[in-house]
Amino acid sequence: MDDRDWLILQLLYKKKNITKTAQSLYISQPSLTHRLQQIEKELGVVLVNRGRRGVQFTPQGEYVAKHANQILLDIQKIKENVSNMEKDVVGTLRLGVSDSFTHYKLPQLLKAFKEDYPKVEFKVTTDWSKEIVQLAYNQDIHIGIVRGDYSWQGEKHLLFSETLCIVSKEKINIKDLPNLPRIDYRTDYLLRAMIDNWWTDNFAVAPRVNIEVDRADTCKGMVLNGLGYAIVPSMIVENVDNIHKIDLIDKKGNPILRPTWMIYYKDTLDMSIVHAFADFVLETHHVEK
Structure with missing residues (x-):
């Protein structure tokens, strides 16, 4: 068995469907079955046993498939460590990054x-x-960047x-927010909790949400077209002209901040490619090591 075979078992165990697994691997269904x-x-x-409800793994299949991830x-x-033996910073860096x-x-x-590390x-x-x-x-990744x-x-x-911050096409007064149309977008629960907590600290009624969209960019477009206000992290409207911004503050008058972190395991720095990227990110953002 080669690594492709283990990938087949990994995906098939996850999807429980021959057709979907074949599509993910960009091969035909007969080729996968063979x-x-x-x-x-x-x-x-x-x-595996194949039936109307898709693929069912046998006990032996369960055992083998569960080892596929680790293998x-x-x-x-092994591939990364071999690449790391070279003096040059080369190889594939696996990153996980927030939307x-x-x-x-x-x-x-x-x-x-x-530009610094072309390989x-x-x-x-x-x-x-x-x-x-x-x-x-x-x-599954070397480095993560999370918000x-x-x-x-x-x-x-x-x-x-x-x-x-509160963003709007026209200048608005915070006191008027409960009566103004709001545009919400799908986001992670931590950010949603920060916004909801600020709202309940300042208003006794629910916001008047007129539009809900799936992405921050779509929300920004709605605001720029005057369809309502939104509450977003400032990065979303960075370098955007013709938009009014009001930073949120807590009860003590401090700005409400959303942090962005870089995370990784220390032993991954033994790989030159990871060490180089981590140092580069810290230097770029003026963070002390």
């Missing part, structure tokens, strides 16, 4: 790093910060903090 039969022949056991991780580490940071900051960051390639996973923390915990205060036992560096 390869699965070859794996079973090599191991001398039946790994693939071990293969990846907003990916959109507003990451392209420029990777471009600048690539480096990137594999970037974009997701909610909570999911990025889980990827880092499972060592919000999530628990993390490894290395953790504060890259920057930004204010939460």
